[in-house]
Amino acid sequence: MxxxxxxxxxxxxxxxxxxxxxxxxxxxxxxxxxxxxxxxxxxxxxxxxxxxxxxxxxxxxxxxxxxxxxxxxxxxxxxxxxxxxxxxxxxxxxxxxxxxxxxxxxxxxxxxxxxxxxxGVDVVTVPVKHSCRDACAVIVSDRCAEGETPWKIAYSGDTRPCQSLIDAGRGATLLIHEATLDTPLEEDAKAKQHSTTGEALGVGGRMGAYRTLLTHFSQRYPKVPPLEEVTAHGAAAVAFDFMSVDLADLPSLPSMMAPLARLADEQGWHGLYGEAAE
Ligand SMILES: [Zn+2]
Structure with a gap:
């Protein structure tokens, strides 16, 4: 966990x-x-x-x-x-x-x-940049049998974009990265030592992650964060409560974004509640 x-x-x-x-x-x-x-x-x-x-x-x-x-x-x-x-x-x-x-x-x-x-896995941690001392990210790698393809999952915890995480997570099967704020709010993200959607997707790209799953959205976004950028990305998705993803289904993970974005539009899930503590 x-x-x-x-x-x-x-x-x-x-x-x-x-x-x-x-x-x-x-x-x-x-x-x-x-x-x-x-x-x-x-x-x-x-x-x-x-x-x-x-x-x-x-x-x-x-x-x-x-x-x-x-x-x-x-x-x-x-x-x-x-x-x-x-x-x-x-x-x-x-x-x-x-x-x-x-x-x-x-x-x-x-x-x-x-x-x-x-x-049954290898665990490596790396220090990250957050407003809490000793904050870390983790990389969990499969120790699979010979002939099987090993998987590697990197999880950011809370952080600004961080080179130590990019280096340790290089070639990850899945990067789970915080995206507390939407891309235009980079200054807020810097002040609060979090990442924006664009920054988190950028970390996934520099890491060479096969898929990037975004999480830890600000309470500014009551239901879902703005989805356009993630939908257009093509190799990323947003996480939500009770979401289950089998690693075998990662290839099709980004394809859930377009229907999710349409559902959010139909249901009127977007909209800001104003500043909230992160
Ligand atoms: Zn935190």
Whole structure:
């Protein structure tokens, strides 16, 4: 799970149904947190707590969840999660940087090996440019069997366009990038340390990402952000609540944009509510 904002457990329950929720929680191996803004980490306690309860009921208490996140997450979890006896192992994002002298290559390789063994994927994090200290992006790569085509997913968290993310995510199958504001609002995006639609699409292009999926739209856009630029792009789409995308369907992902744009027009979904906190 990449980021876990407030309401994540409720969203999972609505998406998969109450019956399947426990199974999904027990199947969850790792939660990665990009930074300490509430809309990215506040739902973690409930997910941990409900997962621990589900594990007790299923007699699977020993199966610990790996949580990867910024250093302040340790104290936050120690302060609040102790009441629920949640079972997790915490890894700091900085320990998974592509190169980081103070961590030590040996330690980094051991950690990566453990994650790869437990999750079946390679995980690399990179520092990004956001208004929150220690903000990171993540790149998750498949460790597929010989002869299969490996996939690679890059997720930006919250950031301005960032070269370290472009370098680490080079050739990604899918880039999931924040696009908080529409392209004309670049000055606002700079001030708030977010990206515009145009900037996010530009990152996808420079990275050589096969598909770019935009997310984290400002509350200025009550239903959907302006869709024209993404629709015209041809290799991108916008994400929305409860969206599910099978990687096998990525080739046709951009083709959903034209009908979505038409639906938005018909329903009158566009329109600004004015400034809102991001
Ligand atoms: Zn943020």
């Amino acid at each position: 990449l980021d876990c904002g407030e309401g994540s457990l409720g969203q999972l329950s609505r998406r998969f149904g109450r019956e399947a929720l426990e199974e999904r929680l027990l199947g969850l191996k790792c939660v990665w947190i990009s930074h300490m803004h509430a809309d990215h980490h506040l739902g973690l306690l409930r997910v941990l707590s409900h997962r621990a309860q589900a594990a007790r009921r299923a007699g699977r208490e020993g199966e610990r969840l790996t949580v990867v996140g910024p250093p302040p997450l340790s104290k936050w979890l120690r302060t609040y999660a102790s009441f629920d006896q949640a079972q997790y192992d915490l890894v700091h994002n900085a320990r998974l940087f592509p190169s980081n002298e103070w961590v030590g290559a040996g330690c980094r390789e051991v950690l990566k090996g453990l994650l790869a063994e437990g999750l």
